Amino acid sequence: MKQAPHLPSLRLGKPYCSLNQSEVLDYRDGSVRATLSQVNPGVIRRDLKEVGQARAALQKFSTAELLEISRQAGEFFLHEELPVGEAGELQSPQEYLETLSSTSGLPHIMVRRNMEKIHHALTHMDTILNGLTRGLDVEVLDRGYGEQSGSPVCFHPTTKALGLVMPSNSPAVNSLWLPAIPLKIPVIMKPGKDEPWTPYRLMQAFIKAGCPAKAFGFYPTDHEGAADILRLCDRALIFGDKSTTDQYAGNPGVQVHGPGFSKVLIGDDEIENWPDYLDLIVASISDNGGRSCINASAIIVPKYAKEIADALGQKLGPIKPLAMNDPNAVLSGFANPKMAEWIDSAIDTDLLESGAYDATAPYRDGPRQVKAEGGTYLRPTIIACESIEHPLANREFLCPYASVVEVPQSEMLDKIGPTLVVSALTKSESFKRELLLDPRIERLNVGPISTMKISWDQPHEGNLFEFLYKRRSIGLAA
């Protein structure tokens, strides 16, 4: 086995090896798969004073050039060996896949799908930018002003850098920040503790494709360092749980990506056809190991909740952990087994409150939390709830988990709360109109579309262009 690489920090592109290092461990046996340079927060604060130079380096390129660089970076990311580690070691796509799998617990097949999503995002960046800017001619960004739909427009950046405090749960989440580069905004990132691989590889792919290295800050750091990134970058994204969401609520400079609480809703008109939608619901719950904020975590129906929960239990309950390289693997291991223990115990504790039962239990042949394939896993869990007020009715966990709850259609939208993705199984025009008017749904799928299906040309969780640029009025003398 190769020696574990050391991933240095990137200080505006320059590798920097810290004397403080953390370890990225194999989720199965705890062996060290990499060490990471942990920088003290002062390093970040110091570099941020120079970040104007990084933005200036990107400004030298036209948006069209940066789109081409992004496209090439996508190809390099998916197909080429790229530097990993301070000693210039190279990592092939397969090595990246296997290493990421070993530290995140994601089966190979899921890492592969995530790689393809990222590749797609990079190679279709023009489409993404078109969606974010609603068809703005990209030359307007180069000039700073121009016309859109016959009206004069002028945009200015809201920040010198985009701050990022990343999670470890899913590699494709990195696709959210990728448009910052063609939008000429450098990124200053604290990577997820267990998932430095994807952002580091993406940065290396961009650099190889000709993007100025200065545009990338990669700073494994502590809580104070993360807080400084959020405080000192005028625009930043953070990923976290509800407590994080609450902490930054109302801060216009911080876009919080918390739990999605995504849902499948079945209307009165389609409820009799519920068996036809089972596979779609199963996919919405369990694709990507149930780790995404766009995974459905509640199925809201006007009736047949018990029957639907039982049917989902039959399909999901028997699913077991498989070998990491098994193409049929559905479940992801936990890089932090204590997280699995906490989730398992939280579900069991809340089940003590009456009005809910585990519909997967009869089909699971064993406990929810299992040790298998050398790691810790949580098997799929469907909870039938009598009321949406039950503590398990609107929860999200890092595994295939969903509640099934009966709510009259007329009350559904009042009761579901903020929801990242709704897949509404209905053909009713009036229900559709109600859904279209609801401000709490970020992405709406009408008809048999999985919650996992997102459109690259439509932002589903905040618009990065509108976050990084602001329109202003302009007058130019002839």
Next chain:
Amino acid sequence: MRLEIIPVMVSEEQIKQAANDLDQHVEEMINWHFSPESGCPFWLNWAKEQDFNPLKEVRTFAELCNKFPYFEDEWLRDLPNKVWVPQAFADRPFNIFETGGTTGMPKQRIGWDDFRIDYTAFSKTLNDEHFPRDHYWLMVGPTGPRRLRLAIEHLANERGCSCYFVDLDPRWVKRLIATQQFDQARAYMDHVVEQALTIIKNREISALFTTPKLLEALAERRDLVSAGIKGVFCGGTTMDRQYARFLQEEVCEGGKIGFVPTYGNTLMGLARHHPFGPENDYSIAYYAPQPRAVLRVIDTGNGKPVEYNHWGRVELTTLTKEFFMPRFLERDEAIRREPWTEAPWDGVAEIRPFGAMEKKIVEGVY
């Protein structure tokens, strides 16, 4: 400028001589503190309750470590100050100095001349290039009831300098952080930094005493080299190897500003540092001003020193005519380092709060 670290092996003879000097000093201090004509009420009364006679059975440092239990710092909080007055100082009013503290009654140490003696000795370790004589200093840090405030002023005076002061109340900072009022803590730090920058802007300052975090904050707001700062004397909170490297390489611009980290407190005095740099991975080792104070790194299970280059709890013994404090367990842990030619006794390195790896410690800006 890169620090040149020339390893010079300390000889066995030097180590032995230092140990003999320490033993001789211990004997002198035991005689002083346990004789009715010179000792203080506390130790004289304490000795009456023991099953050993310090005057007869403690003549060396090893015997002191074997015979004396750990010093109970609550004594410094709960007992009146007068019980610590040695008979020989009875006719002189004393200074009262307090330790960091957070809430409630603080621990106090009384003194007369010790801080002057300690800091006069320390002055000899500073060089004139980075701490020019006959100029001006600025202290940005805890003043108030702390020995440090008078000590720094004395140190400046000792070098022909006068010293400006900006206060920082660490008790308030600790309380803000403990109650998660981070915005308030930051605002307070900004308030302190702004006052310091105002002095730096309007007066000629060549040397700074401050804490690592405040030094960093000052450097983020002002180029300290162009502001005329030549030397920084720094202590107060943990400096791990990376942080020490960062402060030296970047904040002090690789030697343009002389960076002198120190370890000290009201109960000890000041420990000087061994030169550090890439050669020793920026691991800062401190050496107590022996024989007036002795630092050991011990295993609290058996009270014995740990092996060299191993972690243990820091134990301080203070041995001056004004204050006798045997075997006080500091709230710090450190790595035990080998003797050094300039200080041929054990050093303590990479000091951090005891249990720092297991629990979160509130240190804040101070």
